């Protein structure tokens with residue numbers, strides 16, 4: 001069976017060619033996955049509905065995004081201009097993770113080619129995150145009785161503070177974030193499990209730490225896993241502070257996928273951050289998530 005992967009051409013938003021955020025990566029990643037026959041045909045999502053969004057975000061905030069009436073400070077915190085294509089992108093990327101989560105229930109494993117907007121909070125966005133797609137999808141699954149105990153494995157180099165805030169009093173969702181101690185956000189929130197990594201950490205120590213915490217998490221009975229596979233842990237990333245190699249990222253993704261897939265826990269992988277100095281390398285690094293999932297689906 002082929003790995004179900006969700007993609008939409010609107011993941012690419014018009015934010016200007018000189019913008020610091022490498023928005024072109026979404027289109028290039030889709031091309032790369034097709035060219036290398038990792039994906040034959042993408043599943044196409046709908047824009048996430050207001051109702052589905054409203055379980056993770058305030059109605060006031062959703063309206064301000066949809067109507068483009070968010071304050072200047074609110075827009076600045078997000079880091080994208082609030083234009084039509086950014087609104088559309090935020091809605092389809094969130095709808096994409098919701099669709100991917102349903103595909104994971106049906107097929108055991110799935111991926112989005114965007115998602116992992118983990119800094120977005122109940123009442124506002126931040127750090128290139130408008131809507132928190134994983135939080136929206138987690139609520140969606142719980143509300144429909146498709147999952148009861150969800151684990152979010154967040155291995156982006158930045159802390160998943162949006163998820164830890166949104167789910168801080170929610171016993172149905174466990175947040176695990178392993179991130180750079182000294183990186184954004186300056187003020188960290190409390191996940192159910194936070195692992196802070198020192199600057200310049202290399203592959204061996206990283207993988208050893210991850211293995212230990214995965215074995216701890218295996219003691220719980222989760223019935224769904226979201227994986228935020230940020231590649232900003234790479235040594236050549238503009239925003240990361242770790243020194244993880246290409247091979248280290250491959251080992252990480254295969255370890256995570258294998259750990260949950262071998263337990264037959266529905267698994268949904270989303271992109272997370274990546275700001276590599278080398279654009280082609282960035283696309284290749286993001287594709288490791290999809291390659292790792294594709295490797296296991298036939299097994």
Ligand SMILES: [Zn+2]
Nearest residue numbers: 156157158273
């Ligand atoms: Zn990040």
